[in-house]
Amino acid sequence: MRLLSLCSLTVAALALTACGDTPPDxxxxxxxADNAxxxxxxxGExxxxxxxxNLGTSTVSLAGLSISDDAADPLKHSFTGDVEIGPSGYLILWADEDITEGSNHLRFRLSKDGEGLYLSWQNSDGGIDAIDSVEYGPQEPDTSSARTPDGDGDWVDGSVPTPGASNG
Ligand SMILES: [Ca+2]
Ligand SMILES: [Ca+2]
Incomplete structure (x- = not known):
């Protein structure tokens, strides 16, 4: 009985570790949305x-996070554990539906006419928590919408793109 209890505890602990209670920051x-x-x-596309x-000071895995362009379907693209962002780092996700090109390629594209982006977390209770979202209108070719300053600033449309780097 004692052995069984220890196993159960170990399994429970592993499950908690795998699910995670706290989403990465x-x-x-x-x-x-219109990369010309x-x-x-x-x-080469x-x-x-x-x-x-990543607003945190340690490397985080995106396992448990999902991103979507449809609020009614927040799990459109769920990340696997091999996608990570370094401390205070930036990660480019390609919205090209070319998922065979790598785990940072998403299952949807962006509309240049405007739509929404939704970042969600599957919590340990099986529910889905909204982490971040942005809704946008028509975007000019080769311009970005960018939070300025990074992380929690207001969204600025028509910005000069800074992929993988600070928005300045
Ligand atoms: Ca591609
Ligand atoms: Ca940037």
Missing amino acids: VVINEFV TGEVDEA FADWIELH
């Missing part, structure tokens, strides 16, 4: 992109 920081001649992805920013 990550926000949507910038995005380009800007940054190219690993395949002008794909739309979304920049996430």
Whole structure:
């Protein structure tokens, strides 16, 4: 009986670790919905992109986080554990539906006519918590919408894109 109890405890502890109770301190920081001649992805394509920013001071995994362009379908793209952001770092997600190009390629594209972006967390109770979101209107080619300053600043449309770096 004692052995069984220890096993149960171990399983419970592992499950908690895997699920995680606290979402990483990550926000949507910038995005380009009409990439005509800007940054190219690993395949050399002008794909739309979304920049996430880690507000924390340690590396975080995105496991448990999901991102979507549809508020009614927040789990459209769920991250696997191999996607991480370094301390105070920035990560580019390619919104190109080319998921075979890497785990930072999303299952949806962005509309240049405007829509919404929703970052969500699957909590340990099985529920979905909203982490961050932004709704935007039509975007000019090769301009971004960017939080200025990074992380918690107001969204500024028509910005010069700064993929993978501070919005200044
Ligand atoms: Ca691509
Ligand atoms: Ca940036």
